Amino acid sequence: MNALHEQFVTEARDLIRRATDQLIALERYGASDEAASYVLRALHTLKGSAGIVELPAMSITLHAAEDLVAGLREGTLVADSDIIDAVMACLDQVSHWVDEFEAAGVLPFQAGEDGRAMAERLRSFLTNAAADPVAPASREPAGSAGELPSWIARLIAAISSMPEPPGHATAILYEPAVGCFYNGDDPLQLMRQVPGLAACHIEAREPFAALSEIDPYACNMRFQALSIAEREDISRIFRLVPDQVRLIGIPRQALPAANAAQPSLALVRNVLEAQREMLNVPGRKADLLGCIGSAVRAAANALRYGAPPELAEAVLRGGALATAQQTPAPLLEALEQALTALAAVPSTLSDTRLGQPQARATNEVERAADRVLRVGAAKVDALVNLAGELVVAKNALARSARRVEQELGGTEISRAVERDREAIERLVTELHGAVLQLRMIEAAQLFRSFPRLIRDVARQLDKKVALVTRGETTEFDKSIMDRLFEPMVHLLRNALDHGIENPEQRHAAGKPETATISIAASRAGDRLLIEVADDGRGIDPAAIRKRASENRLLAPDELDALTDEQAIDLVFSAGFSTAPALSDISGRGIGMDAVRSGIEQMGGRVALESWKGIGTTVRLDLPTTVSMSRIMLVETGGQLFGISMDAVSETVRVTPDRISRVKKNYGVILRERVVPIVSLAERMKLPERARDQAAPRLLVIVESAGKIVAFEVDAIRDRLDVVLKPMQGLLEGVRGFAGTTLLGNGQVLLVLDAKELLQ
Amino acid sequence: MTVHRTEAGVIILEGVCPVEDAEPLLQMLQRTPKAALDWTQCERMHTAVLQVILASGIAPIGRCGDTWVAQWVAPGLHKAAGD
Structure with missing residues (x-):
């Protein structure tokens, strides 16, 4: 993909997004000249760019959309939902093509036909409008x-x-x-x-x-x-x-x-x-x-x-x-x-008819999310990683500098090394901060797809909803946004499906027919707060208790002991769903618990407040950046533990004959050093697995603060980048652990604190 | 040259006739609109060449060496010329 194509992809996505926003405005507030002109300009520019990169299918589709929007602007057409739907479907199609074009450099084979079909669909609105002078597109033959x-x-x-x-x-x-x-x-x-x-x-x-x-x-x-x-x-x-x-x-x-x-x-x-x-x-x-x-x-x-x-x-x-x-x-x-x-061949034919329907090969290119900043996000990520490694190298330099100080303390060279170390440390810290700042994006980027989502879902459910967003300029790390998007979609869908009543119910309850969903982002120190609020029916604690008891989530006496707030909190439990029937929108019972685990995985918290008849507010409290640590996953005594990779100097497999016994302890000679062997299972007071005495032993060499120990483990499972959470609640006072993290399967993993382990 | 004219005045298309052959062929046909056109040696012709033949309204001689044209174009051509 050359620079021209890259620019086209970036520009096209931007134009599609803006046109979509304005289309929603058009639908909500009627066809204002300004909004229609804006959409028209966006479509026109997009059509022109598609022509330049030689994507005729895209051009003909957009041309038809342009005609339609021109009709809206001139008042020969009314901006009803069907027309807006059609133009949005066209933009969806174009957006899909842009993704394919980015991935493959060309449009799929059927693009020409799809584009023509789409153009005809769009033009049919024009021909249906009696006053419109545009000649009808020739129709495809349908019946006889x-x-x-x-x-x-x-x-x-x-x-x-x-x-x-x-x-x-x-x-x-x-x-x-x-x-x-x-x-x-x-x-x-x-x-x-x-x-x-x-x-x-x-x-x-x-x-x-x-x-x-x-x-x-x-x-x-x-x-x-x-x-x-x-x-x-x-x-x-x-x-x-x-x-x-x-x-x-x-x-x-x-x-x-x-x-x-x-x-x-x-x-x-x-x-x-x-x-x-x-x-x-x-x-x-x-x-x-x-x-x-x-x-x-x-x-x-x-x-x-x-x-x-x-x-x-x-x-x-x-x-x-x-x-x-x-x-x-x-x-x-x-x-x-x-x-x-x-x-x-003798002239007898079988009855088999020609033309068995063949499944059309949909080369479904995975819909690439909008990942482009001004610079490709991958390049920024590479920079962030390098800055991270520089921090590690800086720490190593500090160790070397200390050794110089110990051995050559007071000399000129030792003072020079110390002075340079300080300068480098300061610069590296600043660099790291500045690089992380590169990935900071504004909340507006997270919010921008929500108006469309809310519009489409509300239309599907026959509800009237207005979206209010606040704090669009709040900054946070792009990696947070990437992980936040899905939980936010769950929350909004839940609000639309379960929270918001239909217009009749709202009318009967004395509320305005159009419900309001508000999303607000703000910073509190180094935390990001996101609030999603609706003015719907709220959550009824009694209904939650009833559902929880039906689903046998808790025993009756446990349920009775819950306060209303605790009962409402049950919506975050796995397998909980308050909707009486499953719907397309939400209510598969996976929504809210997925939200909570998603948020907690990135080191955040979710709180929910609800008032029956008044509405529900969900508060997300998140870090503004994700601080990652790299850990090694080891198994011992049937349990998994994490060990920070920073502390692991190597892993070795040794045969029993290399292990020597010194009094009550075992040791192995590695690189001319005697390294004591400690069974991790024994250290963690877990039952040791029976094993073949002749089999090689797996050792993880952990080094910290000048000490070295070989921990014997049963297996090494994986290496992971994780977000470490400090030990909280009951575990707060427990020593020997650096923190916990959630694994992909929802399991809580204890990460060992190497320094304390070596004590 | 894949298009040429014999001394007897027969225009002959030979081998693969590219787009550039359209112009000389047109000139020959303009000079001698009733000339016989032999396309049996033509292995493959460009659309532009075919267009000149169609526009001239003549029926070339023999089976076209370009088998696709022989199968799908020539029958209509002979019929039209014969009408």
């Missing part, structure tokens, strides 16, 4: 042959003159651009590649001028064709000229019924010959495998439908070989043999 354009009917007639018509077909209308020859296009070459061609008609788009006045380099041709190949394979051929081609699915009933009484193999032979032709086109390297694939499919389909089954099998085998060897030769050979065999 009577509705088919005459050129398609003509092509079908051409097939039905063959004894055996196909079961399904796609009509192709290809009108190459006038200047296409100058772009190096050869339309005929594209047509040659169309798989499963069953009929073809070539004509002049405008009647040819007299021979003396013809410009031989202005393309004035129109190609009309019918193919029985998969539509996807056809659109792949035309992927670079989606604006010049239309694919129209021919409904099965529009095709003449098969005449089983007069079976013939002419069509099958035609299809096979066409594939052979296509494969023989020279100079095809880039899409050779795609060609082989579509040729195999078209040929095998045709053979299945009108020939002995073993011929289709042979073609499939030939295709597999061709794909493996990356040359069409084996497939060509198979086609040749099939053609020869067909000549000898």
Whole structure:
């Protein structure tokens, strides 16, 4: 991806986001000239950029959206939800393409067709508006042959003159651009590649001028064709000229019924010959495998439908070989043999019809989240990591400096080392702080997708909701935002689904019909506070108790002992759901406990307050940066422990003969040092596992404050970056641990304090 | 040159006829619109070349060496020219 493409991706995402915001404003406050003009400008710029990076599919789609929004601005259309939905769907599609373009550098094969379909959907609003002068887009044929354009009917007639018509077909209308020859296009070459061609008609788009006045380099041709190949394979051929081609699915009933009484193999032979032709086109390297694939499919389909089954099998085998060897030769050979065999086949056909529906391969590119700052976030992360390592190196320098001080104390060199160490320490600390500051982003970035989310979900639930955000300029680390997004979505969905009443209920309760959800961000020292509040029905502690007892979350006497606040807190328990029926929006009973564990994993806390009939407020208290530590996960006595990687100097596996006994203690010689061996299980007062005395022992060498010990463990599981939480509550006074962390599976992991372990 | 004219006045397309052949072919046909056109030796033609043939309204001689054109274009062409 070159700089131009990168810039396009960044700019496109920004434009899509802004257009979406303004669309929501349009819907909520009516079509103000300003909002509509804004959307229009954004769409126009986007269309222009798409043209520059040569994504015609995107251009034609956006062009249609632009027409629609222009209608809104001029007042010929009303900004109702359906129209806003349609334009948003268009932006979603474009956004999806931008993701694909970023990932693959090209749009998916079906983009041209999808874009055209989307454009037609958008244009249908224009044609429905009676006052609008824009000519209706030609409609796709839907039902009977009577509705088919005459050129398609003509092509079908051409097939039905063959004894055996196909079961399904796609009509192709290809009108190459006038200047296409100058772009190096050869339309005929594209047509040659169309798989499963069953009929073809070539004509002049405008009647040819007299021979003396013809410009031989202005393309004035129109190609009309019918193919029985998969539509996807056809659109792949035309992927670079989606604006010049239309694919129209021919409904099965529009095709003449098969005449089983007069079976013939002419069509099958035609299809096979066409594939052979296509494969023989020279100079095809880039899409050779795609060609082989579509040729195999078209040929095998045709053979299945009108020939002995073993011929289709042979073609499939030939295709597999061709794909493996990356040359069409084996497939060509198979086609040749099939053609020869067909000549000898008795004219009885199987009943198998052509065109089994094939699952359309959705090359679903994982939807890349918006990860671009001004600089790619990965580069910033790399910088943050380097700064972190610099801090570690700085600590090592401090140790060396101390040694210099011990051995050469009072000398000039020792003072110089100390002076430089101090300077470096100060600079490194400042650098680390400044680099972390790079990742600071404003809360507005977190909030920006919520208006759309709330709008869509509220519409789905037939509720009226307004969103209020405060504290958009509050800064926090991007890694917090990345981890905060999902819990926030859960919270908002919960508020919309469970908290907010529908307009009738709100009316009956004497509340305004439009509910309010507010999100506020603020800083308190080095903590980030986020508050999500709704003015919905609130949580009823009695209902929570009832549900908890039904779900057997707690015993009846335990439930009775809870205060109302404690009862409300039960919504964070795993497997709790207050919605009477599961819904699409939330209420799978995984929402709130996922929120709590998500927040706690990054060292935060969640608190919930609710007043019945008045509303609910969820408060998130988070660090503004995530401080990570790297730990080694070890297993001993059947339990997992973490050891800070900073303290681990190495891990070794030694055979028992290398272990020597000194009085009651064991030791091993490593790098000319006697290192005492301590069983971690014994140290943690855990039962030791019975083991084979001859088996090698696994030792983790821990070094801290000048001491060294080899801890014997049963296994080393993993190395992890974790956020360490200090020991809290009951564990507060327990010694020997640096803190706890949550593992991915929700298990609490105790992280050992190396310094105390060595005491 | 993949397009040339014999002494007998027959225009011959030979081998792979690229886009550049459209102009000389057009010039030949402009000078002699009723000339016979032999495309049996043409292995593959560019759209621009085909366009000139279509625009001229003539029916070339024999089976087109470009098999795709022979299969999908020529039948219509002969019919149109014969009408």
